[in-house]
Amino acid sequence: MSWAITIAVAATAITVRAVPLIFLHEREAPDWLKRMMPWLPITIAGTFLGVLHVGVAGARIELIIAGLAAGVSVMIVRNLYLPVAVGAATLAAIRYWDLL
Amino acid sequence: MAPLFTFVNASLPLRTAAFQGLSLAPGIFPLAVLFGALSISNGFTTLQATLMSGFVFSGIAQFAVLASHESGQGPIIIAATVSVILVRYMLLGSVVLETARQHGASMSQRISMALTTVEETYAVQTAWIKRGGHGATGLVLSAGIVMVVWLTGTVLGATIGDRLPDLQSLGLDYVMPGLFVGIFALFADKPSKTRVGLLCGAIAAGMALAGFGVVASIALPPLAALVLGRRA
Numbered sequence: 001m002s003w004a005i006t007i008a009v010a011a012t013a014i015t016v017r018a019v020p021l022i023f024l025h026e027r028e029a030p031d032w033l034k035r036m037m038p039w040l041p042i043t044i045a046g047t048f049l050g051v052l053h054v055g056v057a058g059a060r061i062e063l064i065i066a067g068l069a070a071g072v073s074v075m076i077v078r079n080l081y082l083p084v085a086v087g088a089a090t091l092a093a094i095r096y097w098d099l100l
Numbered sequence: 101m102a103p104l105f106t107f108v109n110a111s112l113p114l115r116t117a118a119f120q121g122l123s124l125a126p127g128i129f130p131l132a133v134l135f136g137a138l139s140i141s142n143g144f145t146t147l148q149a150t151l152m153s154g155f156v157f158s159g160i161a162q163f164a165v166l167a168s169h170e171s172g173q174g175p176i177i178i179a180a181t182v183s184v185i186l187v188r189y190m191l192l193g194s195v196v197l198e199t200a201r202q203h204g205a206s207m208s209q210r211i212s213m214a215l216t217t218v219e220e221t222y223a224v225q226t227a228w229i230k231r232g233g234h235g236a237t238g239l240v241l242s243a244g245i246v247m248v249v250w251l252t253g254t255v256l257g258a259t260i261g262d263r264l265p266d267l268q269s270l271g272l273d274y275v276m277p278g279l280f281v282g283i284f285a286l287f288a289d290k291p292s293k294t295r296v297g298l299l300c301g302a303i304a305a306g307m308a309l310a311g312f313g314v315v316a317s318i319a320l321p322p323l324a325a326l327v328l329g330r331r332a
Binding site for chain 2: 015023034091096
């Protein structure tokens with residue numbers, strides 16, 4: 001069963017990632033796609049920011065507090081992994097001292 | 101002296117691209133270790149876990165595979181779940197491939213970039229371009245290094261995961277949300293984009309609270325980008 005799952009998910013992932021490759025083969029992106037391109041990364045980032053911080057029912061408050069700490073850190077230093085470190089440390093502290 | 105200068109000058113952006121890819125390591129490496137360790141405890145082998153990391157290359161999708169497997173789902177349902185989670189890469193992949201085209205990428209480079217497209221690799225590629233990087237080699241290199249880090253972490257986790265401390269007590273389940281905070285900060289380079297991102301975040305959070313987190317993840321980013329693109 002584990003091999004069937006591995007092969008199925010690998011094939012699915014390759015297929016999904018191949019779609020734009022085939023669609024854009026030897027041609028420019030259409031206008032509608034070009035117009036939405038500048039906005040797509042920030043809309044994905046914003047959406048996942050929301051979903052990942054409140055989507056886990058059992059750890060919602062913990063994650064929101066960690067997210068606030070991470071957000072403050074990234075406002076001070078714009079960095080890709082600083083918020084990970086600050087958020088994880090906040091989460092670990094909450095759990096270690098059982099603050100919630 | 102001129103050729104040496106040219107060589108050094110040309111290698112600097114590539115070195116920056118490599119460092120840009122490596123800069124993600126502290127964030128994604130623990131997550132990959134966690135995935136490797138959990139894969140083994142879920143009945144997968146080290147090879148299977150590594151293949152999943154190599155081909156699926158998406159933390160959220162890979163952890164969803166483990167969760168679905170644990171709840172007794174079969175390969176078809178799990179593959180369908182993965183396709184739903186990865187569907188956003190059809191559009192993000194288009195953005196990446198358009199960037200690749202502008203940087204003169206060859207076919208093999210475009211294939212490589214398509215297979216390594218995730219928000220994190222696009223973020224490091226964008227950061228590299230913003231720092232003056234140009235050329236498809238740097239784009240492939242930065243994403244390739246992220247992939248190597250991800251695979252190394254998976255193998256390590258699968259191999260010695262049972263001897264590692266409890267990663268949840270270290271707060272490492274915050275890696276994925278934390279990475280998106282960093283990615284958000286990187287993409288929010290204008291006040292208008294910050295506002296749009298925060299609005300999407302608020303709507304998505306509301307939808308997640310109402311139990312529609314998956315719908316928000318799939319539908320909200322392309323719809324919002326499409327509307328904003330039409331207005332621009």
